[in-house]
Amino acid sequence: MNQATDLPALKLSKSTFLYGCQCHRRLWLYKNCYNERELPDKETLAKFSAGTDIGMQARLLFPGGVDASAQGPLFLHQSIKNTIQYIRQWHSIIYEAAFQYEGVYCALDILVKKKGKWYAFEVKSSLQVREYHISDAALQYFVISRSIPLEDFSIIHLSPEENEQGKFTATSVLPRILPLQAFIGKKIAEFREVLDSNSPPIVAKGDHCFKPFACDFQKICEQK
Numbered sequence: 418m419n420q421a422t423d424l425p426a427l428k429l430s431k432s433t434f435l436y437g438c439q440c441h442r443r444l445w446l447y448k449n450c451y452n453e454r455e456l457p458d459k460e461t462l463a464k465f466s467a468g469t470d471i472g473m474q475a476r477l478l479f480p481g482g483v484d485a486s487a488q489g490p491l492f493l494h495q496s497i498k499n500t501i502q503y504i505r506q507w508h509s510i511i512y513e514a515a516f517q518y519e520g521v522y523c524a525l526d527i528l529v530k531k532k533g534k535w536y537a538f539e540v541k542s543s544l545q546v547r548e549y550h551i552s553d554a555a556l557q558y559f560v561i562s563r564s565i566p567l568e569d570f571s572i573i574h575l576s577p578e579e580n581e582q583g584k585f586t587a588t589s590v591l592p593r594i595l596p597l598q599a600f601i602g603k604k605i606a607e608f609r610e611v612l613d614s615n616s617p618p619i620v621a622k623g624d625h626c627f628k629p630f631a632c633d634f635q636k637i638c639e640q641k
């Protein structure tokens with residue numbers, strides 16, 4: 418493992434990478450006007466909560482692991498250090514394993530070591546792998562593989578056949594995320610430039626404001 422223990426400031430994450438892919442302005446506003454965003458409604462909060470429940474159920478597929486979770490956004494460095502420590506202590510199942518590479522942070526739901534090789538599993542509460550799951554996974558692979566070699570990367574989602582919570586299917590997405598690695602590197606460089614700017618990029622509102630999810634800065638953009 419070549420992860421340094423003196424960690425840099427964390428500038429991008431899975432969420433903010435997704436925001437940048439949706440709209441440079443959303444990324445900039447999130448980082449610079451966080452308190453002006455619209456808060457999620459009850460329905461959205463319920464979906465987040467359901468997703469967390471599914472994630473906890475999926476851990477039962479790999480019982481007995483150690484949890485490297487951060488206790489909040491101010492503790493992400495601690496989560497990375499926990500992960501480094503657990504790997505060095507030869508733990509073979511780590512929940513919420515966290516990594517960073519040059520200030521890009523990501524956590525992974527379940528990291529498993531089998532026969533000396535590392536396997537990554539990300540849990541989604543959908544019935545299938547969606548396109549934005551692939552860009553999430555491509556970023557996670559980009560960051561994690563700078564610290565440890567990954568033999569495979571799978572999305573665990575609800576099984577379409579059973580359609581019940583707790584009935585999961587694991588789908589390997591490695592063949593889809595490997596060809597995206599150069600693209601991810603280019604996007605990270607692009608998003609760093611956006612974040613280095615002193616003013617928000619000018620972007621007209623459009624269909625992109627709702628894909629893959631509704632942006633939480635709609636009101637600010639309507640006022641401009």
Ligand code: SF4
Nearest residue numbers: 440443626632635638
């Ligand atoms: S409302 Fe639309 S244009 Fe404005 S920041 Fe969000 S995605 Fe970008």
